[in-house]
Amino acid sequence: MGLYKTSPPLSGRMGSLWCLSGIAQSAVIEFGCMGHMAYGRTFLHRMGSFGGKLYSTHIGETDIAMGDTSRLTRAVEWVSENQGIKTIFLLPSSVPEVIGIDLKALAKELSPQFPDTRLIPLTAGGFDVSGHKGVEFTLLELCKTLPKEVHQTELPSFNIIGSCADMFRYHADAAEIARMASGALGMEHLCTMTSGTSISQLETLGAAHLNFVIRREGEAAAKYLQERFGTPYLTARPYGIQGTLDWLEDAAAIFGRQADKSFIRREKENALEQIAPMQTVLARFLRVHREDNRLVLAGHADVVPGIAEYGKECFGFLRTECYCDCSEMAAKDMAYLDESAKEMVASDSKGFLMGSGELLHMAKRDQSLQIAVPDHIWRHAYEPPLAGFRGAVNLAAVWTNEMVRIH
Amino acid sequence: MEAIREMDQAGARLILLLSTCVPELIGLDMESICLEMQPEVKSMLIHLPLGNFKCGGYEPGYWKTLLAMGKTIEKSANKGMIVNVLGRSALEEHVPIPRLIAYLKHQGVPLRFLAPDSSLDDFISSGDARLNLVLSPFMDSLAQWMAKEHDIPFVSLHDVYNVLEIESTYSQIGQYLDLEMTHEFAEQKKEGKRVQKAAAAQLKALQYISANLGTVQPLPLSAYLSDLGMSPIMIHMAEFYPSDTRWKEMLTGQDINPIICLMLNEQADMQIIEELRPDLVMGDWGGRSRNNPPSVPVLDLYGHIGYERTIDLLNRMTRALRIGREERANGTV
Structure with a gap:
């Protein structure tokens, strides 16, 4: 490994934090140096993830030399008793991973001392686990440990799996997906794993009639829920008008019901009405300026193909x-x-580029073209989505405004 | 090593090699890597061991990095007219320029500002200065090292609060620079004396907690507040600076031995502070917006020195105390 000039690949520990930081009624206690969590917490807050309380025990030289884990015990005691939080995720960081602290054994050992507190060790803090694997592992672990044995809801309902802090505009996309599922399929939204959710909501995961998996890392969790509760799932992200129509059709087929045609027609017409004037000028621009008729997309593997397809079509x-x-x-x-x-993409000034804030900065492009992290901007839940009908309108505007900037 | 070569080829003149938790833990011998690679590269290589488990917070990172920058300083047999100002950037606008520094500028004393914003050349050439003025505790270690290695005397200003001590410190600076400063600061000194006397009468026998002071060094402030008759119940210290040994001895010599702690959890700390029932809380804490116990904002005093800082600080303390008392007497809204 030489010199990383841009953000290095993220670790499994960050993957876990992306998943856990959005869960209210819970706390994450990281056993490790406090600097990691101090920066991690600000980073997560910046990404708009506020649900869980995030703590670090810190770790000193003596703890390392003597294998002392009493800091962790004291932290669990304080969080459980003083803060009244009864679901605590235990997360290791690099130092305990190197010295081989057995977090699972520790959780087992501590459990009898805190009978009313659920201690869930997550061991994706090592060097052998990438950020995406960390997300996959954590989503699965949440499904294995939190859902209660519940009956399906009387009215049809759904969960969204995979909306985590590392996905750009994750709040907005999850909200748009939920809006469409409720509107077109008449379903009640039970839980979003894991943005803006709570332990109580996660406990009812098994009551849903359908799970929408919006990233491949959530598929293992959905499979587990299917095996345990018999909940079918759909793995896809809806982009563009046709992509969203297909997504709704697939969901209706899996759900075994007809979608509400009037809702879909209305949504489609509303979106097209707004898109049409932009489509006219942008499509013409692309026909005339062949050198700029190029769309480069960099981001999550489940995001970029859908946006590319919408741009083409x-x-x-x-x-x-x-x-x-x-x-x-x-x-x-x-x-x-x-x-x-990254360097190659950033140095090419022709065409339309969408990517992370970092990549756009390198390419000296406008930040409105962002579709991925990292960046250095404070985010919130009220930004426009990229997915769904509303996302299609938003993307059309982003491209058209870029056209104005190009020429 | 590949990364060092790449940075060297890109033209870096100095490469600071920061080793974090894992290399520190597994005992990676970065010092030897530097020695082995130094003949191969043009860049100067400096190793900084900064494992978080060895440090309490970011403070040691600051002073150890600045101290390490000392290794870049070139020896200079001839000391010129320049005075190094350690702990303030020439580009700094958010902290008002201290009156002493403004005066020196006005007197035509050439100043070289050394701070994280300074250029590498500023550090390299700083060995020709005739005096170092220290405005930040982060610069203490570098100043001591420069005194030892480069024969540059230093005067520390960030830890001097008492009006009489400020006077003698200014006089010391005057002697180094052949400047008569008594008249220039006479009015400020007079005002300082008046405010200090009045404050001492109000603050005497009060108990306080020294919470998060940001970059202000806690023990020198506590030593000064003890001069005014106040006693600390608890002091938050993110770092025990090498220079703190002196302040510790000064305080314990007066039988002052408060709880020394690390406040990192605002909610939990707030509970403890309230239970200790101090008359005043210095610095930032979870109850900063309340007036009971009254809080004295200190975070923004970074980079401030001299009479004006003491006057400002004492005014803040007496004002906080007055507002707290009024609120207790009249009730809160």
Whole structure:
């Protein structure tokens, strides 16, 4: 490994934090140096993830030399008794991982002391687990430990699995997906794993009639829920008008019901009404300026193909190039965005580029074209989505405004 | 090593190698890596061991990094007219320029500002100064090292609060620079004396907690407040600076031995502070917006020195105390 000039690949520990930080009624206690969590907490707050309380025990030289874990015991005691939080996730960081602290054994040992507190050790803090694996592992662990044995809700209901702090506009996309599922399929929204959720909501995961998995890392969790509760799932993200229509059709097929055609027609017409004037000018621009008729997308592997498809189909982008931010997800038509790819993409000034805040900054492009993290901006839940009908309108506006900037 | 070579080829003149938790824990010998690679590269290599488990917070990172920057300083046999100002950037606008520094500028004393914003060249050439003025506790260690290695005397200003001590410190600076400063600061000194006397009458025998003071060094402030007759119940110390040994001896010599703690959990700390029932809380804490116990804002005093800081601080303390008393007497809204 040489020099990383941009953000290095993230660790499994961050993956766990992306999942856990949005869960209210819970706390994360990290056994490790406090600096990690101090920065991590600000980073998560910046991404708009506020649910869980985040603590660090800190760790000193004596703890390391003597293998002393009493800081963790004291922290659990304080959080459980003083803060009244009864679900505590225990997270290791690099130092306990190196010295081989057995967090699972510790949780077992501590449990009798705190009979009314659920201690859940998560061991994705090591060096062998990537951020995306950390998300997968944590979502699965949450499904294994939290849902209660419940009956399905009387009225049809759904969960969203995979809305975590590392997905750009995750709050907005989850809200749009929930709005469409409720509107088109008449379903009640039970829980979003894990943005803006709570322990109580996660305990009812098994009561849903359908699970919407919006990233591949959530598929293992959905499979587990299917095996345990028999809940079917759909793994897809809806982008663009046609993509969203297909997504709703697939959901209705899995759900075994007809979608509300009038809702869908209304949504489609509303979106198209707004998109049409932008479509006219942008499509014309792309026909005339062939050198700029190119859409480069870099982000999560489940995000970029859908946006690329929408760009091609609706606006006439002739060339699309997709890059993903996880080496394990790279495919034939989607290269991994490594250091050299970032430099190459950033140095090419032609066409439309969408990516992380960092990549856009490198490329000296406008930050409104952002579709991935990292960035250095404070985010909130009220930003416009990228997914669904409303996301389609938003993307159309983002591209059209970029056209104005280009020329 | 690959990264060092790449940075060297890109033209870096100095590479600071910061080792964090894991390399520190597994005992990676970064010092040897520097020695091995130094002949191979043009960049100067400096190792900084900064494992978080060895440090209480960011403070040691600051002073150890600035101390390490001392290794870049070139020896200079001839001391010129320049005075190094340690702990303030030439570009700094958010902290008002201390009156002493403004006066020195006005007198034509050439100043070189050394702070994280300074250029590498400023550090390299700083060995030719005739005096170092220390405005920040982060710069104490570097100043001591420069005194030892480069024969540059230093005067510390960030830890001097007492009006009489400020006078003698200014006089010391005057002697180093052949400047007669008594007249220039006479009015400020007079005002300082008046405010200090009045404050001492109000603050005597009060108990306080020294909470988060930001970059203000806690023990020198506590030593000064003890001069005014106040006694600390508890002092939050994110770092025990090398220079703190002196202040500790000064306090314990007067039988002052408060609880020394690390406040990192605002909610839990607030509960403890309230239970200890101090008359005043210095600095930032979870109950900063309340007036009972009254809080004295200190975070923004970073970079402030001299008579004006003492006057400002004492005014803040007496005002906080007065508002707290009024609120207790009249009730809160």
